Amino acid sequence: METAALKEQLKKQIVEFLNLLSVKPEDIKDDEPLFGEGLGLDSIDSLELIVLLGREYGIDIKDPKEGRKILVDVNTMVAYIEKHRTK
Amino acid sequence: MLYIHQSTCISAQQTFLDVDINTLHEAVDNKLKVIEPTYESIPPGILRRMGKVVRIGIGAALPLIRQATSLDGFIIGTANGGMEDCIKFLNQIIQYEEGVLTPGSFVQSTPNAIAGQLGLFTKNKGYNITHVHRGLAFENAIIDAIMLLTDHPGNNYLLGAVDEISAYNYNIEMLSGWYKKEPATCKELYQTNSIGSIAGESAVAFLINGDQANAVAQIVAVDHIHTSDISIIENQLKYLLQHYLLAGEKIDILLSGENGDNRLLKYYAAIENITADTTVARFKHMTGEYATASAFAVWLACELFQTQHIPAHIVKNQTSEKSIKNILIYNNYKGAQHSFILLKKEN
Numbered sequence: 001m002e003t004a005a006l007k008e009q010l011k012k013q014i015v016e017f018l019n020l021l022s023v024k025p026e027d028i029k030d031d032e033p034l035f036g037e038g039l040g041l042d043s044i045d046s047l048e049l050i051v052l053l054g055r056e057y058g059i060d061i062k063d064p065k066e067g068r069k070i071l072v073d074v075n076t077m078v079a080y081i082e083k084h085r086t087k
Numbered sequence: 088m089l090y091i092h093q094s095t096c097i098s099a100q101q102t103f104l105d106v107d108i109n110t111l112h113e114a115v116d117n118k119l120k121v122i123e124p125t126y127e128s129i130p131p132g133i134l135r136r137m138g139k140v141v142r143i144g145i146g147a148a149l150p151l152i153r154q155a156t157s158l159d160g161f162i163i164g165t166a167n168g169g170m171e172d173c174i175k176f177l178n179q180i181i182q183y184e185e186g187v188l189t190p191g192s193f194v195q196s197t198p199n200a201i202a203g204q205l206g207l208f209t210k211n212k213g214y215n216i217t218h219v220h221r222g223l224a225f226e227n228a229i230i231d232a233i234m235l236l237t238d239h240p241g242n243n244y245l246l247g248a249v250d251e252i253s254a255y256n257y258n259i260e261m262l263s264g265w266y267k268k269e270p271a272t273c274k275e276l277y278q279t280n281s282i283g284s285i286a287g288e289s290a291v292a293f294l295i296n297g298d299q300a301n302a303v304a305q306i307v308a309v310d311h312i313h314t315s316d317i318s319i320i321e322n323q324l325k326y327l328l329q330h331y332l333l334a335g336e337k338i339d340i341l342l343s344g345e346n347g348d349n350r351l352l353k354y355y356a357a358i359e360n361i362t363a364d365t366t367v368a369r370f371k372h373m374t375g376e377y378a379t380a381s382a383f384a385v386w387l388a389c390e391l392f393q394t395q396h397i398p399a400h401i402v403k404n405q406t407s408e409k410s411i412k413n414i415l416i417y418n419n420y421k422g423a424q425h426s427f428i429l430l431k432k433e434n
Contacts, residue, residue, distance in 0.1 A: 017189070019135045040132060044190055051189045 007078050014074075017052045018045055030074045038073075046071055053077075058086030088240070089233050090302035090433065091293045093151050096386040097121050097143045098289040100373050108390060109398045111373065114273050117266060118252055119287040119375035128153075133208070136191055138172040140165070143290035144201035144249040145208060151245060151294045152209055159242040160214025161202040162235070163249065164228035166221045166378030168198025170253035201249050214244070222420020224248065225382040226311045226428070232295060233309070240297030247292040248382030252375075257286055265376070265421060267347070273372040274400075276347040284346035287375020291382040293389075302433040303389050307331050311426040317357045320425050324361055324417070327427055332413070338365045339411045340391065342384050343403065344418030346371040351422050358417045365415075367403040381418040381426055388414040392432040 001009070011025035014034075018041065032038040035046070049071050053059040059081065061067050070080045096102040099119035100112050112122070126134055126146050134142065144163070152158060173196035179188050194200065199217040206215045214235065218227040225248035232246050260266050267283040276285060299305070308331040312323055332338070341362045345355045359367055374383045391397060391411050416428040 019191075021135045022131050042132070044136070044194075048189050048191060051187050054187050055183065 003078060003082065006081065007074055010074060010078060010081070013052055013056060017048050028074060032073055034071055034073055053081070057081050059084050088297050088299070089229070089236050089295055089306040090297065090299055091295055091304045091306065091389055092302050093154060093294040094292065094303070094386050094389045095147045095150050096289060096291045096383060097124065097147045098374050098383055099287065102386065106390065111273055111400050114271070114285045114375065117271055117285045119273070119285060120252060121288055121290070136195065138169040138195035140169045140249050140251040141195055141200050141204055144247065145204055147290040148205055148245055148247055148292040151292050155243055155294055157243055158209070158211055158213065158245060159239070160244050161205045162216055162228045162232050162244055162246045163202040164218045164225035164379055164382065165198050165201060165249045166219060166224050167250055167253065167256060169196045169200055170256050171251065172196040174253065174255040205245070222378045222424035223311045223426055225379045226309055226426045229306060229309045229428070236297040243294065243296045245292060246295050247290070248379035249290040250377045250379045251288045252286045271347065276372040277345060277369065279347050280349050282348055282350055284348050284371060284376035287377045287380060289374055289383050291386045299433060304392050305431045305433055306428060307431050308429040309427070311424065313424055315422055317354060320354065321357055321361060324358060324427055327429065331429055336413060338362050338413050338415045339409065340397070340414045341365050341367045342388060342414055342416040343367055343369050344371060344380060344384065345369050346376045351419060354419050354422065354425070362415065364406050366397070366405045368397060368401040369403055370401060373401070378420055381416060381428060384416045384418065385428060385430065388416065388430045
């Protein structure tokens with residue numbers, strides 16, 4: 001899958017998994033911070049995103065420090081998925 | 088003494104904000120689902136995580152919390168809590184072979200999620216409890232509130248009840264024969280002459296304390312019993328009326344929980360015999376059958392006290408038009424859990 005298509009798919013999955021009622025996938029910018037400013041996600045959302053990566057891409061994140069580097073924005077997530085996905 | 092000062096109700100009828108109980112909203116597919124408001128006062132970030140039962144519970148409670156000068160706790164009755172989220176969570180366990188699960192559904196699925204979220208949302212560290220006694224969950228919440236107010240008459244509490252129609256629960260109750268298999272309408276619910284009822288749900292909240300001044304109503308007595316023996320239920324009611332009605336006082340309205348299930352008619356007929364010469368009104372065609380439907384009846388009683396008007400569609404038989412001062416609610420859940428709630432008009 002091309003990077004652009006993967007980004008589009010990931011944005012749809014983020015909206016669906018996190019039940020972001022007032023956000024459309026196309027509203028999420030590639031470099032928009034997921035936590036704090038930007039989408040304003042919180043710690044429970046980070047767990048949901050880790051589960052998303054496991055279920056949809058076969059990625060198992062065990063080290064919380066590693067998670068902080070991956071769950072920055074859509075760009076960082078997609079870069080990690082492309083490198084480590086097992087499905 | 089338990090006095091109700093304010094009440095809100097999210098139900099299948101127009102009971103929230105612009106109240107209109109004269110117009111009857113019909114059931115769809117034998118279900119009376121609530122009319123949900125827009126929840127403008129709940130931040131979207133919090134709202135998106137709430138399951139329906141938590142959403143309507145908090146939605147009903149928030150207007151009262153905002154008006155309360157102080158609040159000493161939350162007392163909620165719910166039979167099933169967030170059943171929809173509970174099943175979602177259990178299905179995930181199977182689907183993902185007991186692997187990593189998302190926390191959202193689990194957080195929402197416990198029955199005490201409603202009272203818990205209310206406490207968190209309002210940063211209230213006071214009394215916080217959820218009663219889950221199936222068809223008597225709300226009645227037990229009232230008893231708890233009465234005991235608390237006996238000890239602390241100056242305290243204010245939010246008393247409420249919430250239950251939702253979940254797909255899982257609906258299917259189980261349908262298979263057990265508690266919901267009608269044939270299409271039924273609210274208008275003709277009591278003429279169906281078949282087993283089962285229509286499904287319902289609601290969220291009801293009351294601001295209560297021990298202060299009579301400016302109260303809408305007083306809950307004079309609440310009583311409940313597990314039995315299928317009509318004579319025991321009759322004796323229970325006779326005892327209640329003898330002890331809690333003053334000499335010369337009468338019940339003005341019997342609010343009956345009759346639900347269109349022909350197996351349960353004998354109980355309601357027995358109660359109507361004891362309260363003969365009393366106007367009988369029914370409410371299950373407005374709200375459907377569910378474990379905490381009696382909370383809707385208490386809300387309706389407060390509405391009748393305030394408006395002194397009985398909508399035509401709730402009247403089963405009317406004896407005479409006089410002021411509404413005393414209302415008795417009789418409800419039974421599946422013919423096994425019976426309750427009486429006696430209310431008196433204030434101010």
